[in-house]
Amino acid sequence: MSEPLVVIGNGMAAARLCDELSRRALGRYAVAVVGAEPRLAYNRVLLSSVLAGEVPSSDLELKPSKWWRDRGITLRYGCRATAIDTTVRTVMLADGQTLEFSKLVFATGSQPIRPAIPGMALPGVITFRDINDIWTIWHRAGAGDRVMVIGGGLLGLEAAYGLAKAGARVAVLHLMDRLMERQLDTQAGAMLKRAVEAMGIEVILNADTAEISGSGRVEGVMLKDGRMIEANAVVVAIGIRASADLARAAGIAVNRGIVVDDALETNIAGIHAIGECAEHRGICYGLVEPAHEQARVLAERLAGREPRYSGSVLATNLKVSGVNVFSAGDFLGHEASEEIILSDPGVGLYKRFVIADDRLTGTVLFGDTADGLWYLDLIRSGADIDRIRDDLAFGRALAERAQPASLVA
Ligand SMILES: Cc1cc2nc3c(=O)[nH]c(=O)nc-3n(C[C@H](O)[C@H](O)[C@H](O)COP(=O)(O)OP(=O)(O)OC[C@H]3O[C@@H](n4cnc5c(N)ncnc54)[C@H](O)[C@@H]3O)c2cc1C
Numbered sequence: 001m002s003e004p005l006v007v008i009g010n011g012m013a014a015a016r017l018c019d020e021l022s023r024r025a026l027g028r029y030a031v032a033v034v035g036a037e038p039r040l041a042y043n044r045v046l047l048s049s050v051l052a053g054e055v056p057s058s059d060l061e062l063k064p065s066k067w068w069r070d071r072g073i074t075l076r077y078g079c080r081a082t083a084i085d086t087t088v089r090t091v092m093l094a095d096g097q098t099l100e101f102s103k104l105v106f107a108t109g110s111q112p113i114r115p116a117i118p119g120m121a122l123p124g125v126i127t128f129r130d131i132n133d134i135w136t137i138w139h140r141a142g143a144g145d146r147v148m149v150i151g152g153g154l155l156g157l158e159a160a161y162g163l164a165k166a167g168a169r170v171a172v173l174h175l176m177d178r179l180m181e182r183q184l185d186t187q188a189g190a191m192l193k194r195a196v197e198a199m200g201i202e203v204i205l206n207a208d209t210a211e212i213s214g215s216g217r218v219e220g221v222m223l224k225d226g227r228m229i230e231a232n233a234v235v236v237a238i239g240i241r242a243s244a245d246l247a248r249a250a251g252i253a254v255n256r257g258i259v260v261d262d263a264l265e266t267n268i269a270g271i272h273a274i275g276e277c278a279e280h281r282g283i284c285y286g287l288v289e290p291a292h293e294q295a296r297v298l299a300e301r302l303a304g305r306e307p308r309y310s311g312s313v314l315a316t317n318l319k320v321s322g323v324n325v326f327s328a329g330d331f332l333g334h335e336a337s338e339e340i341i342l343s344d345p346g347v348g349l350y351k352r353f354v355i356a357d358d359r360l361t362g363t364v365l366f367g368d369t370a371d372g373l374w375y376l377d378l379i380r381s382g383a384d385i386d387r388i389r390d391d392l393a394f395g396r397a398l399a400e401r402a403q404p405a406s407l408v409a
Contacts, residue, residue, distance in 0.1 A: 002027060002028060002029055002030035003028065003029050003030065003102040003103060004029070004030050004032070004099070004100050004101050004102050004103075005029035005030065005031050005032070005101065005102065005103045005104075005105070005302070006031075006032050006033075006034065006091050006099050006101040006103075006104050006105070007031065007032070007033045007034070007104075007105045007107055008034050008081045008091065008104070008105070008106050008107065008108055008246070009033075009034075009035060009036075009106065009107035009108040009109055009243075009275070009277070010033050010034070010035020010036075010037065010040070010041045010075070010077050010107075011035070011037075011041060011044065011107060011108075011109045011275065012041065012043065012044055012045075012062070012109075012275065012288050012291055012292075013107040013109070013274045013275025013276070013291040013292075013294065013295050014033055014035070014041060014105070014107040014275075015041035015062045015063060016291065016292050016295035016296070017105060017107065017274060017295040017298060017299055018031060018033065018068075018071065018073055019063070019295075020295055020296050020298075020299030020300075021299040021302055021303065022071045022073075023299075024299055024300060024302075024303035025299075025302060025303035025304070026071065026072075027072075028302075028303070029103070029302070030072075030074075031071075031072070031073045031074065032073070032074040032075075032076060032099055033068075033073060033074070033075050033076065033077075034076045034077075034079055034080075034081045034091065034093060034099070035075070035076065035077040035078070035079070036077075036078075036079070036080040036081075037077065037078070037130060037131075038077060038078030039061075039077060039078075039131070040061050040062070040063065040064075040065060040068070040075070040077065041061075041062045041063065042060035042061050042062055042131065043060050043061075043062055044129075044130070044288075045288055045319075046059070046060055047060075047128070047130070047131065047133075047134055048155075048158035048159070048161075048162060048319045049319060050131075050134055051128075051134050051137060051158070051159065051162030051163070051166075052158075052161055052162040052165050052319075052321070053162070053165060053166065054321070057131065057134070060131065076093065076099075079093050079094055079095055080093070080094040081093055081094075081246060082094050082246075083246070083249065083250070084104070084246060084247075084249075084250035084252075085250070086250050086251060086252070086268050086271065089101050089102065089104070089270075091104065102270065103270045103271075103272070103302065104270065104271045104272070105271075105272045105273070105274060105298065106244075106246070106247055106258050106266075106271075106272065106273040106274075106277050106278070107273070107274055107275045107277065108242075108243040108244070108246065108247075108275075108277040109242075109243055109275055109276045109277055110129075110240035110241055110242050110243055110276040110277065110284075110286065111129065111240065111241055111243055112127035112128065112129045112236065112237070112238075112239075112240055112241075113236075113238050113239045113240060113241050114127065114236060115150075115209065115236070115238060117209060117210065117211050117212065118211040118212070118213075119211045119212030119213055119214065119218070120212060120236075122212055122214050122216075122217060122218050123140075123216070123217050123218070124140050124141075124214070124217050124218035124232060124233040124234060125212055125218060125233075125234045125236060126140060126141070126233065126234070126235050126236070127235070127236050127237070128155055128156075128159045128235055128236075128237050129240075137159070137162075137163070137233075137235065138166075140232075140233045141163055141166075141168050141232065141233040141235070142166060142167065142168065143166060143167030143168065144167060144168070144169070145168045145169065145232045145233055146168070146169045146171075146230055146231050146232050146233075147163050147168045147169070147170050147171075147231060147232065147233045147234070147235060148170075148171055148172075148173055148221045148229060148231040148233075148234045148235070149163070149170060149171070149172045149173070149234075149235045149237060150173050150209055150221070150234060150235070150236050150237065150238055151172075151173075151174065151236065151237035151238040151239070152172045152173075152174030152176070152179040152180065152203065152205070153174075153179075153180055153182065153237065153238075153239070154180060154183070154316060154318060155237040156172055156174070156235070156237035156238075157172065157179065157180070157192075157196060157318060157320060158318070158319055158320060159235045159237055160172050160196070160201050160235075161196075161199065161201070161320040161321075163235070164199055164200055164201050168233075170200075170201045170202070171201070171202035171203070171204060171229065171231075172196070172201060172202070172203050172204065173204050173207035173209060173221065173223070173229075174203065174204070174205050174206075174207060175206070175207065175208055175238075176205065176206070177205050177206055178190065178193070178205065179192050179193055179196070179203065179205075180192060180316075180318070180325070180327075183316045183325075183327035183331070183364075184325070184327060184331075184364055184366075185331060185332060185352060185364055187343065187350055187352075188325070188327075188350050188352070188364045188366045191345065191348060191350055191366050191367075192318075192323065192325060192366065193205075195322075195323045195348070196320075196323070199320075199322075199323075204229075207223050208223060208224040208225070209221055209222070209223060209224070210222045210223060210224045212234050213228070217232075218231055218232060218233055218234055219231070219232075221234060240276065240286055241256075242256060242257035242258065242276060242277045242278070242279065242284050243276075243277050244257055244258045244277055247266070247273070247277075251268075252266045252267060252268055252271060253266060253267040254279075255279050255282075256279050256284050257273070257276075257277055257278050257279030257284040258273035258277050258278050258279060259279050260272065260273050260274075260278050260279065260280050261280075262280075262308040262309055262310060263301060263306075263308060263309075264278065264280070264294055264297060264298045264301070264309055272298055274291060274294040274295055274298055275291035275294065275295075276291065278294065280294075280309065280311065281311055283311065285312060285314070287314060287315075287316065289312060289314075289315065290312035290314070293309065293312050294309055297309040313328060313329050313376065313379055313380050314328065314329070315327070315328035315329075315372070315376045316328070317369070317372065324365070324366070324367055324368065324369040325365070325366055325369065326363070326364075326365040326369035326372035326375075327362075327363070327364045327365070328362060328363050328372070328375060328376045328379055329354070329360075329361050329362035329363065329376075329379040330354055330361045330362035331352065331354060331362035331363060331364045332354070332362070333354035333356070333361070333362065334356075336356060337354050337355060337356040337361060338354075338355045338356070339352060339353065339354055339355070340352070340353040340355065340389075340392060340393050341353075341393075342393040342394075347367070348366070348367045349366070349367035349368055350364070350365070350366040350367060351363070351364070351365050351366070351368070351393050352364040352365075353375075353392055353393060355385065355389075358384050358385060358386045358389075359379075359382050359383070359384065359385065360375065360378045360379050360383075360385050360392070361379060362379065363375045363379070368395075370395070371395045371396045374395075374396045
């Protein structure tokens with residue numbers, strides 16, 4: 001008889017796990033997926049492009065319902081898991097039903113962080129995480145509206161771009177002294193600011209929000225330095241927090257996320273976590289590639305093999321048309337590392353490469369990102385780049401011409 005396997009969360013990590021598992025161990029498990037959102041799993045990464053009107057929302061779905069049916073997966077979407085009993089191994093659902101499990105996988109993702117400031121509950125304060133948020137943004141912030149985006153990271157900038165394309169007058173309020181400081185160095189951050197401003201989006205750095213003001217609806221944002229900026233709507237994109245309350249309440253070890261080991265297993269045997277809700281070696285990843293890598297490793301393990309997950313190299317690509325930004329690995333470097341920098345601000349080009357022990361360990365690309373994935377391959381593989389070092393900054397084509405195929409993945 002098939003072992004009951006319950007997956008909590010019907011997002012990108014869960015969908016990839018089911019896909020990988022159905023290729024490796026179809027029939028071994030009776031899989032049930034419980035998802036709080038009232039729809040089939042969709043590509044959350046594309047939400048920015050939907051907001052910008054570049055992708056129709058009908059293109060979001062990851063797999064059609066037939067795909068799930070054909071693999072015998074029971075889908076319980078629009079239904080939140082509310083409690084877990086790890087002793088009798090059951091999951092309680094919001095509709096009062098109970099599911100038994102032999103194996104359990106948390107794939108509950110993250111929630112947007114909402115700052116503890118006055119005014120957050122006002123109508124017109126919106127987060128940017130799921131398809132409902134897009135509909136709320138469209139409803140609340142249209143052409144001619146004055147919209148503040150709090151947060152100048154990847155999500156905040158993508159939200160600002162989408163809003164500006166829809167005709168809103170947008171300003172980005174960012175706490176730090178440069179945009180996307182977790183992915184870009186000072187020079188690339190400054191070039192990004194100029195590019196964003198050239199799109200008609202105002203950027204206010206070192207902006208610490210004190211409160212969102214208004215009576216009955218958003219009327220403005222007050223900064224801690226006393227500045228008051230008028231607004232009809234506020235999009236908050238200051239970061240995410242792993243959705244781990246359910247696990248914590250069940251007695252599963254939780255730190256910043258649900259703590260897992262290299263087998264992606266929690267402190268309770270047979271209970272796993274993958275994707276943004278998981279914390280592995282102290283890291284909660286906020287990107288989809290690590291979630292996919294974790295899903296593959298876990299599927300293999302559930303199929304009886306024993307691969308281990310040792311962490312992921314992070315790479316980021318900003319989805320703003322006409323602004324090419326790519327960042328991967330340790331892009332700032334350290335005392336023992338060296339840097340190659342190619343910079344031509346006049347044509348909006350900047351490339352930084354961090355090298356340690358003849359290995360590429362990180363990069364920031366602005367303007368020309370065409371070779372981003374090739375650089376990422378070099379970082380991931382840890383290939384010796386000594387022989388292509390002279391050509392590295394000029395891209396794959398030049399390096400390939402000069403060097404053996406083994407280096408040019
Ligand atoms: C606008 C936007 C743009 C992004 N762009 C990029 C990008 O360019 N590149 C990139 O790598 N990443 C990007 N990301 C991040 C990427 O989408 C996430 O890393 C990825 O979705 C994580 O997958 P997940 O399955 O862990 O979480 P999710 O996809 O969030 O899925 C978790 C699901 O679990 C459900 N859930 C939570 N608790 C329960 C419960 N108790 N019961 C039942 N269901 C529950 C949630 O409702 C949700 O549907 C973006 C995210 C957003 C919001």
